[in-house]
Amino acid sequence: MLPARIDFQELKARFHAAGVAPRAARESLFPTAIPGIDALLGGGFPHGSLVTLEGRGSAGARSIAAALLAQATRRGLGAVIDGGELYPPSLEAAGVRLDRLLVVPAGTPVRAARAADLLLRSRIARVVVMAVGSGPPVGRGLRAAVWTRLANLAQKAGAILVVLCSRAIAELSAAATVCLSCRVAQPVHTGTRGIWGVFAGYELQAELRKHKVRMVG
Numbered sequence: 001m002l003p004a005r006i007d008f009q010e011l012k013a014r015f016h017a018a019g020v021a022p023r024a025a026r027e028s029l030f031p032t033a034i035p036g037i038d039a040l041l042g043g044g045f046p047h048g049s050l051v052t053l054e055g056r057g058s059a060g061a062r063s064i065a066a067a068l069l070a071q072a073t074r075r076g077l078g079a080v081i082d083g084g085e086l087y088p089p090s091l092e093a094a095g096v097r098l099d100r101l102l103v104v105p106a107g108t109p110v111r112a113a114r115a116a117d118l119l120l121r122s123r124i125a126r127v128v129v130m131a132v133g134s135g136p137p138v139g140r141g142l143r144a145a146v147w148t149r150l151a152n153l154a155q156k157a158g159a160i161l162v163v164l165c166s167r168a169i170a171e172l173s174a175a176a177t178v179c180l181s182c183r184v185a186q187p188v189h190t191g192t193r194g195i196w197g198v199f200a201g202y203e204l205q206a207e208l209r210k211h212k213v214r215m216v217g
Contacts (some may be wrong), residue, residue, distance in 0.1 A: 003075045030126070030160055032067040040206055041178070046213050048155035049177035050147070052168040060182035060204045063094070064084065064128045068162060070095035072127040079124070081115045083107050085131035085164060109142050113150065116161060120153035128154075131163045147175035179210035 031044035053061035072078035106112040
């Protein structure tokens with residue numbers, strides 16, 4: 001159950017003492033460090049944006065979210081509102097610094113929205129990932145006004161709010177700055193073919209469905 005109150009001021013003081021800057025930087029774009037994705041976006045995700053990462057199975061979406069969190073925790077803080085979608089050891093393997101990652105458990109969309117509201121208003125994290133419920137459609141039960149509010153809070157904080165989903169509902173898509181659909185194209189192996197090959201990852205295909213800053217052809 002989500003705590004009624006989270007003392008973000010205490011968290012800020014603790015991370016300041018450790019030499020970590022909690023406030024999001026004000027550069028215009030936030031790169032993922034995935035060349036193909038950054039090229040598709042024109043350099044990265046805009047600061048102050050609500051982003052949907054959509055994809056059946058969501059392996060590709062989780063990979064992009066992990067890349068964003070890795071970039072965020074290099075110089076500041078990241079946050080995950082998690083219903084069991086993301087696995088901390090996998091995030092660490094993707095380059096995320098777990099000592100700079102705040103994980104907030106939330107098992108329902110309503111609790112996830114409340115947690116996102118608190119995190120964005122606190123301005124403690126550069127990237128906030130909502131990973132609650134992989135079944136379609138994500139966000140059912142949340143009014144359009146909720147997504148609009150979260151989008152406005154992300155803009156004011158200069159942060160990136162990322163929502164992982166198989167497919168976003170209309171209310172979420174309308175409020176989003178960027179909607180990116182991604183899927184795993186094919187696995188990549190090293191070594192010999194067949195049972196002696198070693199799985200090295202997979203190729204990711206992405207389609208930019210919406211970008212309020214750039215024109216999508």
